[in-house]
Amino acid sequence: MPTRPVSQSPHGHHYIGIDVGTGSARACIMNDQGDIVGLASENIGLWQPQTGYYEQSTTDIWRCVCSSVKAAIAQKNIDPSTIRGIGFDATCSLAVLDKDTDEPICVTGPYFDNRDRNDRNIILWLDHRPVEETEKINATKHHLLRYVGGTMSIEMEIPKVLWLKQNMSKELFERCKFYDLTDALTHMATGSDSRSLCTVVCKQGYVPVGVDGSVKGWQEEFLKEIGLEDLAEDNFKRMGGVDKVNGRYLTAGEMVGTLSEKAAADMGLSSGIAVGTGVIDAYAGWIGTVGAKVDLDQESLASNAPKNDVSQAFTRLALVAGTSTCHLAMSREPVFVDGVWGPYRDVLIPGYWMAEGGQSATGELLKHVIETHPASQEATSAAKASNINVYDYLNQHLNEMASEQSAPSISYLARHLFFYGDLFGNRSPIADPNMRGSIIGLSADKSINSLALYYYAAMEFIALQTHQIIQTMNKAGHVIRSIFMSGSQCQNEVLMKLMASACGMEVVLPKFVDAAVVHGAAMLGAKAASTDKEGKSEPLWDIMNRFSKVGKTVKPSTDPVLKRLLQAKYTVFLEQCESQGRYRREVDEAIRGWGRER
CATH class of the missing domain: 3.30.420.40 (ATPase, nucleotide binding domain)
Structure with a gap:
């Protein structure tokens, strides 16, 4: 795909990066030179109902996201009309919404119907409740496990979904629709149910079509073997569907949709802003750092590739x-x-x-x-x-x-x-x-x-x-x-x-040493904003190459x-x-x- 520069304006364009970590939500404003000109954060609520259980709320996180965006814009009095794109990243945590109403479904057992806890609908990545479920999945020795290092981690989302099935009533579980937190946030921002390849491939047992014989991405035989065969119904609709059939799976930064009127009002922005497909927070760190222009001793000795x-x-x-x-x-x-x-x-x-x-x-x-x-x-x-x-x-x-x-x-x-x-x-x-x-x-x-x-x-x-x-x-x-x-x-x-x-x-540190991850999320927004009428956008590496900033390099003793x-x-x-x-x-x-x- 040919390189296409992000369009410029006399007043300068800006892009918003939103990073939802374990303890806080952050928003940065990046200008069209790649500099961060606004940065704000707000702490996220965390509940630990018992040892090993960690829960959060999409309602609370969305409030923190919107508050951070408003604060970051206000820091330098950025004109909201200059915002061209928004990108999200978040922890790889399991968010559960009602498939019909989009309302949060409580994940705190055994009282899942407790109205005081209804908005606690996220099982955090570090939650270690599905011990038996993880062991059951790994005992299958299914060939799919080769894509997760040989064994599925207790930190991944499929064991947590299985735990919910085994602890919820059948009626409540059937109402559940499952999202990675990043996808839940882009869903809340745009209304689109498209999913990020980063979130589903990396932690949910999805193999892209054409890889290792995969036909639909989701593996029906695997889900059946571990006891989640009901998720295969309606072409895996409750997990996001089948790409180009009843679902849409996008690579990092592709335009997932535009900011809805409701989300725009929540953030203090205009509707219609391009929203890029999000990634897991660690991957935003990759985006925000590895494209930096830097001369390294080992690369100079070992590589004849063009610079960067x-x-x-x-x-x-x-x-x-x-x-x-x-x-x-x-x-x-x-x-x-x-x-x-x-x-x-x-x-x-x-x-x-x-x-x-x-x-x-x-x-x-x-x-x-x-x-x-x-x-x-x-x-x-x-x-x-x-x-x-x-x-x-x-x-x-x-x-x-x-x-x-x-x-x-x-x-x-x-x-x-x-x-x-x-x-x-x-x-x-x-x-x-x-x-x-x-x-x-x-x-x-x-x-x-x-x-x-x-x-x-x-x-x-x-x-x-x-x-x-x-x-x-x-x-x-x-x-x-x-x-x-x-x-x-x-x-x-x-x-x-x-x-x-x-x-x-050598260890390379970024210029924005405390904000490289959210900086990477802003680059996703820039990629989405570069989308033309044919749906083509600037390659992500080119955006990284232009916007990444080096701080200093630490050499080994x-x-x-x-x-x-x-x-x-x-x-x-x-x-x-x-x-x-x-x-x-x-x-x-x-x-x-x-x-x-x-």
Whole structure:
């Protein structure tokens, strides 16, 4: 498809990006130079009715989205008439609406008909209620599972749909229509029921037509085998239908429709604005970062491709790091990797394949380590007194400790502390939700010094596990040579240096270090706005190439001793990973039959 520039206007055009994360909804205003000229957010409500259950509300999220849009526009007094396109991204969470009325259907069991909870209609991505359902799905060993790394994750949506079927009344379940949260938001914005290939292919058991013999996308035989055969009725209408038959599935940023009058009134905008097909939030991080114009050592040595050709994306791993971390890589051909979700075709750029590794908890892990340490309150108070966050305070404290002890590096301080941090289960590359943490080197120290070391050890774990995921992906056929970061962890300088050195590759940080994901969503709006009367739009890579902004590049350490230390720590890390599984198997064998015989 030929490149078509986004049309210009004497007054300048603007595009809105909307990012719905786990804890907040954000809106940014991007001008036609790719600069963010307005940014606002509002916290989202979260309910946890019992351990492992996490729920949200589309009603509450829509309110937060609209409030954020209005605030972002007001910051620089942007003329709403200059807004040409809107793009959405959101967490991959399951939203449930009534198929006839579009009203929210409560997902809180066992009292699904509780009127006080009716708007709690989202099962969040990190909800771990469908344990048995996930095990049942994986026990089928269906060939479809090869597209999710060999096993379906408890974080995905199909196990959650199965849980609802097994816990709701038959009558209520039959009223349910299921959306990924991103698709629910574009539905609320436009009234269109079109779905994003990114959302359904990546997490819902959908294989694009023509891939691996797929005829309708949705796999009727698979749904029947796991007990969801009723979703195949009416050509899968309750899941979004069949493409070009009773449904429509679009790649990232394609124009899904225009802003409805009701949605426009809610946002303080004019109706008719182009709305682009949304993506899962991590994929918006890929869009917002990997197209940046930057000269990298490894790329210069290994690639003869034209500068910023789309082929350079094949060597760039996008790390989207917030509560959890997603590892996104594009390839020309499908690459199957155990424990890595995908490969998924056409979800971002037609014809290419995406793979998604991940860590279930990274930001959440650091938060947990800090909050559960005896010195947590002391550190938090000290950070507040210094008018900085607790992470920056601990980073400063680590540097001070290294200086006081004349240590060659912070890593030296934690040389005999071995921390394995899968406290919340493992997403990649082990794909085992039962994995947990372990520590070798515990002491009785309760001081801030002890907290700082445990915090550093947790960061070291995050970096070493990223190295493990990259090695696993490259061994399977990827060619990852650099890391492009987005998400809140970009702001952690110590972690970024550790990431570069542990992985042995450059880490590229975006200009909008705290807004790369929502910046990527705005690019989806720009693509939708470029749509002509024939339905053709500017290629997404060209938009990324024009609008992406580089901040700085963090290079790996050249210190040979630090390299040897991190390699030794990586060897121990792998042993901790392997031994935990072996210990569990040995114990399970020892107690086999115990309890059932008593």
